[in-house]
Amino acid sequence: MRELGESDLDDLAVGAAILGTGGGGNPYVGRLLAREMIRAHGPVAVVDPGEVPDDALAAMSAMMGAPTVMVEKIPSGSELLRAFELLQETLGRGITHVVPAEIGGLNSMTPLVVAARTGLPLVDADGMGRAFPEVQMVTPTIDGVAATPMALADDKGNAALIETVDNLWTERLARALTVEMGATALLAAFPMSGAQLKSSLIAGTLTLAQELGELVRTARGRHESPVGSVVRRLAGVELFRGKVADVQRRTVAGFARGEARIDGTGGSAGATLALRFQNEHLYAERDGEVVCTAPDLIIVLDAETGEPITTEDLRYGFRVVVIGAPCDARWRTPAGLELVGPRYFGYDVDYVPVEERAARAAA
C-alpha cells in the first residue's frame, strides 16, 4: 500500500492523459476535483491488485459521456458519491475497494474522488490500460464479468440503476440515459470480487501513469523533449511529427466524433497523417496507409512540451508528435479484438500490432 496525495496529482493527470489517447475527459478538470477532495479528506490509499483479499467487493467509478461536454460541466463529488452509494445499497453489502474503469484524463481522477470521500482504498489497476469510448470495453467483459448492477447519477439530482442481460445492453441503456441527462453522467458499476479483480484487470496502470507524468516533468526541467523517453517507457514507436492542419468534430449520441489532418514537418515533411477519433484516437493513416489502429494506443503530444493533447483540445496550428504504443495483450486476443478491434469502430481493416506495422514500413 502507498499513499496518493495532492503532490502526486500533477504527474498522474499528465500520465493518465497520455494513456488516455486523447479521451477519458479533461485531465485538468479531474485534477481540480481530486485536489479539492484530497485537501478536504486527506490522501488516498493505493493498493496493488495482489493486496486485495479474494472476497473483497470492488466497483468501478467513472464519468460517462462526451468529453467535450464534460469540460463544460465539472462534476461535483456528491454526484459520483450518489452513484456509488446507490450501487452499494443495491448490492446490500459494503463496497471495500474502488477501481478505475479507464486511465484517461478525467476518469483516472473520478475513482480518486470517490476513494477520498469514502476513505476506501483505490486499486492500482484499470479495465482498459488506456481509455475507450464504451462501457463494455473493459477486460472484465472478456472474462464474463457483468457491468450491472450499474448506478448512474446526474448533476440535477436524477439517478438510475440498470440491470442488463449483457454488457453491450448496459452500454445501450446507460448511453441513452447519459444523453438524456445532458450528455454526461456519473456512474458506479462492474461490482466484482477481489479474485475477479486480480485476474481480470490490467495491473499497475496508476503507477505507470504517474511514471509517465514524471518523465514529462523531469525532461521539461532539463529543457529536453520527453517524447523519446515516453516512447521507450511504452515500448512504442514515433509515428509522425507535424502541424495540425484541420480538425472536424461533432457530438453525436453522447460521443465526440471527428477527424484531424496533420501536415508533416521534419522527418515527416511532405506526408499527411489522418487521425480519426470517437472520444479517443482510434485510427491513424499516413498518406493513405494505416499506421496504427485501436486497440493500440495512438497518443498525441505537444512537440515541444511533451504534454498530451486531448481530442477536444486539438486545434489548428498545434505542433504535435504522434506516438503508437502496444495495448495490453488481452486486447490482442480474438475476444479482445471483437470488443475493441478496428472493425468494431467501423474501420474496415484487420488489426495488425503497431510494432509490426512499423517494422514492415521500415523494411
Add this chain to the structure above:
Amino acid sequence: MRELGESDLDDLAVGAAILGTGGGGNPYVGRLLAREMIRAHGPVAVVDPGEVPDDALAAMSAMMGAPTVMVEKIPSGSELLRAFELLQETLGRGITHVVPAEIGGLNSMTPLVVAARTGLPLVDADGMGRAFPEVQMVTPTIDGVAATPMALADDKGNAALIETVDNLWTERLARALTVEMGATALLAAFPMSGAQLKSSLIAGTLTLAQELGELVRTARGRHESPVGSVVRRLAGVELFRGKVADVQRRTVAGFARGEARIDGTGGSAGATLALRFQNEHLYAERDGEVVCTAPDLIIVLDAETGEPITTEDLRYGFRVVVIGAPCDARWRTPAGLELVGPRYFGYDVDYVPVEERAARAAA
C-alpha cells in the same frame, strides 16, 4: 369489493378503448394477456378507492411506448411482474394494491395481469380517466406525488430503476430507456399510500369502462347503434360523422404521431374533420375551426358497430363517428391544463371545454 373474471374482459376492453381516445395500446392484445392470466390464476378482486386503508402501499403498472409497436410485441406477464417486483424490492415493503395508470386499450389490462399474478386487489380508479401519452400526465402529479422510484423491464431481460427530481424528468429518462429497449417497456411506478390514492386518483373508471362496453354490446344485440347511449353516458357531444379520407402516421421518439382527415357524411356532409394524435387523439378541427382539444376526450367509433378505433387501427375508408366528452374536472384547473392542455401538445389554442365549444357552435 367485487370480482373481475374472464367474462368481464370483453366489456372492459371495449369500454377502456373508448375512454382511451385512440391510445393506450391495443385492447385485444391486452385482453388476450389478461384472459390468459385470469385462467391461470383466477379472478381479480376489484376494490373502490374508499375501501383501501390509508396506510396501504399502492403502485401503478403500465406499458410504455408507441402503441404501433406494442401491437407487434405482445408483452409477457413475467416482464410486467419483473418491473413490479423490482419496485417492491426497492421500496423494501410489500405493495398491497395495484392501480391502473390510465384507462386505455392495453393499459387497462396490464394492471389486471399484475393483480392476477400477484393475487393483489386492483383499485377501481386510474390517474387519467382516459389515456395520455406521457408518464407525468396523471392526476397524482398535480398533487405532488412522485412518479419514482420507477422500475422498467423489457422483453429481453433488461431492467432499470430510476429516481428523479420531478415527474417530467421521469418521463424523459423512462422514454429514453423505452426507446432503447425497443420502443416498449413495462413499468411499475408512482408508489403511493391509500390516503394519497383516495385524494389523487380518478375513481370508478374501471366500472365506467365496463358500463360503456356493456352499452356497446347490448346495443349491438338489439341491432341498434350504441353511439347515442355512449354519448349520453359520458355527457358528451357528437362532433362529426364521416369517412376516413387520409391517415398519416409516424413513430417519433417512442410515440406514434400523426393526423387523419375525415370527409363528412350525413349531417356532416360537405365538411372535413382534421384529427391530430400523439398515441391518443388530442385535437380536432372542423373546417378549420377547433371543436375539441385535450384534455377533453376525442373518441372515434365505428359508425355501425360502435366499436372504438385506436389511432393505429384508423384506416382509409373507415366510416366513423367522432365524439367529444368532458375530461375529469381536475384536468380543467390551471395545474391540470399546464400538464395536458392543448398548448403542452403544441397546439396554439386556449382550452375551452368541449360542451362550451358545442354550445357556441349551436348558438
